[in-house]
Amino acid sequence: MKGYLWTGGEPGSQKTVAPPENGRLAPWESISVEAVGNVIEFWGFKRNQGRVWALLYLRGEPLTAGEIERELELSKGGVSMLLRDLERWGAVQRVRVPQDTVWRYSAETDLVRMVTHVVEEREAAFVTRIRADLAEARRLAVGVGGLPAERLRRLERMATLAEHVERALRLFIRTSRLDVAGVLGAFRDGALSR
Amino acid sequence: MKGYLWTGGEPGSQKTVAPPENGRLAPWESISVEAVGNVIEFWGFKRNQGRVWALLYLRGEPLTAGEIERELELSKGGVSMLLRDLERWGAVQRVRVPQDTVWRYSAETDLVRMVTHVVEEREAAFVTRIRADLAEARRLAVGVGGLPAERLRRLERMATLAEHVERALRLFIRTSRLDVAGVLGAFRDGALSR
DNA sequence: CATATAGTTCAAGACCGCGTGAACTGCACC
DNA sequence: GGTGCAGTTCACGCGGTCTTGAACTATATG
Numbered sequence: 001m002k003g004y005l006w007t008g009g010e011p012g013s014q015k016t017v018a019p020p021e022n023g024r025l026a027p028w029e030s031i032s033v034e035a036v037g038n039v040i041e042f043w044g045f046k047r048n049q050g051r052v053w054a055l056l057y058l059r060g061e062p063l064t065a066g067e068i069e070r071e072l073e074l075s076k077g078g079v080s081m082l083l084r085d086l087e088r089w090g091a092v093q094r095v096r097v098p099q100d101t102v103w104r105y106s107a108e109t110d111l112v113r114m115v116t117h118v119v120e121e122r123e124a125a126f127v128t129r130i131r132a133d134l135a136e137a138r139r140l141a142v143g144v145g146g147l148p149a150e151r152l153r154r155l156e157r158m159a160t161l162a163e164h165v166e167r168a169l170r171l172f173i174r175t176s177r178l179d180v181a182g183v184l185g186a187f188r189d190g191a192l193s194r
Numbered sequence: 195m196k197g198y199l200w201t202g203g204e205p206g207s208q209k210t211v212a213p214p215e216n217g218r219l220a221p222w223e224s225i226s227v228e229a230v231g232n233v234i235e236f237w238g239f240k241r242n243q244g245r246v247w248a249l250l251y252l253r254g255e256p257l258t259a260g261e262i263e264r265e266l267e268l269s270k271g272g273v274s275m276l277l278r279d280l281e282r283w284g285a286v287q288r289v290r291v292p293q294d295t296v297w298r299y300s301a302e303t304d305l306v307r308m309v310t311h312v313v314e315e316r317e318a319a320f321v322t323r324i325r326a327d328l329a330e331a332r333r334l335a336v337g338v339g340g341l342p343a344e345r346l347r348r349l350e351r352m353a354t355l356a357e358h359v360e361r362a363l364r365l366f367i368r369t370s371r372l373d374v375a376g377v378l379g380a381f382r383d384g385a386l387s388r
Numbered sequence: 389c390a391t392a393t394a395g396t397t398c399a400a401g402a403c404c405g406c407g408t409g410a411a412c413t414g415c416a417c418c
Numbered sequence: 419g420g421t422g423c424a425g426t427t428c429a430c431g432c433g434g435t436c437t438t439g440a441a442c443t444a445t446a447t448g
Contacts, residue, residue: 028334032349035327042238042320046436057352060344065395075438080396101446102394109348111355112378126236133229140222150254154303155226158251161305177375184306184370240406259425269408274426295416296424 025071029058033072044122048074052082053091053107062095062104090117112176120173127166134159219265223252227266238316242268246276247285247301256289256298284311306370314367321360328353 025033033054040050051072056063063071069079083105086092091114092105108114138159141147164183172178219227227248234244245266250257257265263273277299280286285308286299302308332353335341358377366372 026335026338028331028338028349031327031331031334032352035324035331036352038320039324044236044238048436054352058345058348060342060348066393076395077397077439078437080394081437084396111351115378126232130229130233133225137222137225137229140225141220144220144222148254151252154252154254155222157305158226158230158248172374175375176378177373179373179375180366181369181371181373184309242407270425271409271427272407274424275407278426 029055032058043118046082046085048072048078049082049085049091052079053086056092056105056107057109062097062106064102064104066102068105089121090114116173116176119169124166124169124173127162127169131159131162131166134162223249226252237312240276240279242266242272243276243279243285246273247280250286250299250301251303256291256300258296258298260296262299283315284308310367310370313363318360318363318367321356321363325353325356325360328356 033051036054037047037051040053041047052068052074055068055071065076065079065083068074068083069076072079074082083092083094087094087105091108093108095104095106097104134155138155141152141155161183168178168180168183227245230248231241231245234247235241246262246268249262249265259270259273259277262268262277263270266273268276277286277288281288281299285302287302289298289300291298328349332349335346335349355377362372362374362377
């Protein structure tokens with residue numbers, strides 16, 4: 001991730017990088033590609049992964065690595081690695097056009113599947129780990145005993161929150177329906193876990 | 195953000211950092227503090243902002259900057275800056291205990307308000323910017339004319355997606371109810387914007 | 389087999405955010 | 419005014435990630 005830690009900065013000075021004068025891209029393409037790059041970076045991936053995917057998506061037809069390299073002004077090696085990542089995540093497919101010797105790459109168009117996939121691979125695993133840590137902490141805290149009730153309650157609140165989030169995420173993976181309201185509802189100020 | 199770009203790595207080798215032997219923290223505190231630190235970092239903030247907030251939250255009573263400094267093994271300057279950020283975001287309050295000369299800091303306990311606040315300040319502003327960019331791109335694309343219908347459709351699909359996300363977020367800010375299902379539902383493979 | 393082009397890998401370096409620590413400000417108390 | 423402590427600011431260095439570019443492998447073609 002790069003530059004969106006608004007520690008200061010005027011309101012409205014939101015980062016997102018302006019489209020750099022890249023090669024032959026039409027302005028509208030350039031803007032879109034950069035926009036997606038920004039989103040993807042915000043999500044914790046590499047900006048260029050987003051740019052590559054966006055280009056493929058907008059072009060509709062499969063491009064070769066060389067074309068991507070030129071359009072987005074990336075290095076040969078870089079493109080190779082970016083494509084491999086995208087491929088592994090199912091965001092891009094590698095296709096061989098009959099009669100042709102080079103690989104071409106086309107974007108996965110099912111956005112829902114992509115998002116679900118990412119959430120499954122990354123967020124869910126992460127949240128599970130956090131939930132487990134907090135459960136362990138709770139176990140230990142109860143074990144030592146003699147803690148002020150209030151402190152224990154707070155720890156438990158955090159642990160419960162993590163549990164709810166995990167459950168919501170797993171449900172989302174299965175149904176594509178995410179309901180955060182249920183998770184947070186129980187945690188309005190003062191409300192206790194239930 | 196730091197280390198969660200699983201470009202490789204075995205499944206299960208999830209990062210999240212193990213509690214380092216920090217000062218006098220009880221093990222359960224240490225685990226919890228680090229867990230929150232990881233979450234916060236994952237969210238695109240600084241790990242230490244999360245650690246500080248977690249410590250204050252778990253202790254229940256306001257701590258001085260010096261105490262935080264010792265407990266979390268941070269530098270004086272660092273703590274000062276971290277607290278300022280947290281304060282600006284309403285995640286921490288600065289309180290003056292009667293009869294005492296030093297500032298103390300206590301954690302905001304309303305998690306819902308905190309999340310809402312962050313989403314409002316950061317995500318919403320960001321998404322708005324993206325949505326605007328894509329709208330502009332669409333305008334330009336239509337302007338040039340003569341584009342293959344398929345390409346235009348794809349651009350429009352992205353733009354519409356951004357619009358929906360923005361609307362959902364703004365609704366969330368007002369109601370604390372987030373329904374992503376609606377946003378994504380319209381974008382299952384093949385489905386067209388409507 | 390020689391040559392050329394596509395594709396991969398990886399070490400080196402550019403780049404950038406973060407925390408440190410020292411200098412500085414402000415304030416209380418004697 | 420002077421001493422000491424709380425708090426702020428900021429230049430710098432460390433540690434991390436991302437990209438480059440060159441060496442390498444693979445594959446097709448004459």
